[in-house]
Amino acid sequence: MSRGTEFVLRHLGELEELAEEVLTAKQQIVDLDKKRNQNREALRALQNKRKASSKESKEWVCFGNTFLKLPHCKTEEMLKEDQKQLDTEIEKLRDELKPKVKRLRDMEGLPDVKGFDLKSLTKEEALAIHR
């Protein structure tokens, strides 16, 4: 293989890899958000149930294929912990996504998206720009 072909092949390979990474990250965000919404629904359901009856009870929790009966407060705690982790995970993925997209555009020879590397204005500051 000549050097030219080799170069092109390697370049295209890298490009594909990078594109794949971007797509995976996007899909992962979607999956995590789905999970986050389900957890939120569960938390809300638990809260409503507690409001209805003040009695301390146990809840059915599903792990994969097995159902377990766990105390109410324990379940709630677990879900909250999970939720927190999901939030940070999504945040992390989003932050990583931006440089990846930038590199991808760079490799494809597209111009940089202007302004997306700026820090965002706070709500109060934005008031000075528009009402």
Add this chain to the structure above:
Amino acid sequence: MHSAVQVPISTLRGVMATDTAQKVQEVRQVTRIERIGAHSHIRGLGLDDALEARQTSQGMVGQGSARRAAGIILEMIKEGKIAGRAVLIAGQPGTGKTAIAMGMAQALGQDTPFTAIAGSEIFSLEMSKTEALTQAFRRSIGIRIKEETEIIEGEVVEIQVDRPASGTGVKVGKLTLKTTEMETIYDLGTKMIESLTKEKVQAGDIITIDKATGKVTKLGRSFTRARDYDAMGPQTKFVQCPEGELQKRKEVVHTVTLHEIDVINSRTQGFLALFSGDTGEIKTEVREQINAKVAEWREEGKADIVPGVLFVDEVHMLDIECFSFLNRALESDMAPILIMATNRGITKIRGTNYESPHGIPLDLLDRLLIISTSEYSEKEMKQILKIRCEEEDVEMSDDALMLLTRVGIETSLRYAIQLITTANLVCRKRKGQEVEVEDIKRVYSLFLDESRSTQFLIEYQQEFMFSEKGAGESESMEVA
């Protein structure tokens, strides 16, 4: 003329806050079209990648060296190199000065602010000359900023509100939202229910909810519900069901001009002044505060400054005070690129008795990069007339075009361009398909050009009123 203001104002109602800057840009865009209507065929400078001028491209014809020079300046503008410099385009009337400025504006693109004013525009009773100039300057400097919001975006599958049996009390409800990937249920509190009812949200609407403020915005109706009703208001907008996650991070980058920030922050005016155009004077303190804030944002990496272009046509109409103001203003660190155009030779500087080249004082002239345009050749003139014909949707035979070119050479390019529209009308009157030689001849006899009109005046001097020549015979004329 296009109706400049009507478009944006009708879209003003119910605009999302983040959209404001975009709307403002629309306003500027429309005025841009309106002011230089005669140059609507110009799409850019017509240069290739090596900045060489193509003979005919993007509506530009000839003026190769001037366009090359403009292209180099454009490159420097894009790299942000010549902030605070000034360019003068000088040349006889009808040699494409405004066309070149227009081409530069087009080539700069959407993101760079471009303001076009005529020299005489700054003289107004409501505003001092320097205020008008300052406003024009600040209109030409853009600030690029980013806003970030966490939103929930989805299509409403179901909305259900339970009213308490007693009639009053706490309302509760449920809202089901979906995207193409997922669906979920939200429990609603009283406040949320209120804002949803206020926006008249119903199943099938695509909505966004700002996470921080809880503000609900209706984006439109889902395409899948397009056939739900037969009769629908003209405002109904159909949108695709959103993709991906429900809870999104939305980043909006927009460019606002310093002037827009000025207007919004000068208390007596308020936001609406932007659209009515009646901004009045803005206090220096307000401007200073804004400058400081913007500088701070730039330091913190929250804003980019985008130096734009201020184009002053007929610059010889400015007077000596304006020139000295310009001299000073160009030295400020937030000055745009100033492009001026004039068709004057050595003439008096307005407001003085001194003569100077182009009617511009020598100290300012010294700071300028001067581009000069020259007369069009016959071939180029023909090309321009052809482009104008296309622009105005006029079919013209080759002979007629040839004749029109001759007329253009003998009189002026502008006169020849005027004849295109009029000849077309004559042609349509006789139900012709394309403009023929006779049509041109007819309008040529109907409408005088400048030299024939002068000739006529010289011949019939005595018949007109207040004639200075032969004032003795003026008695008879009043009867006539």
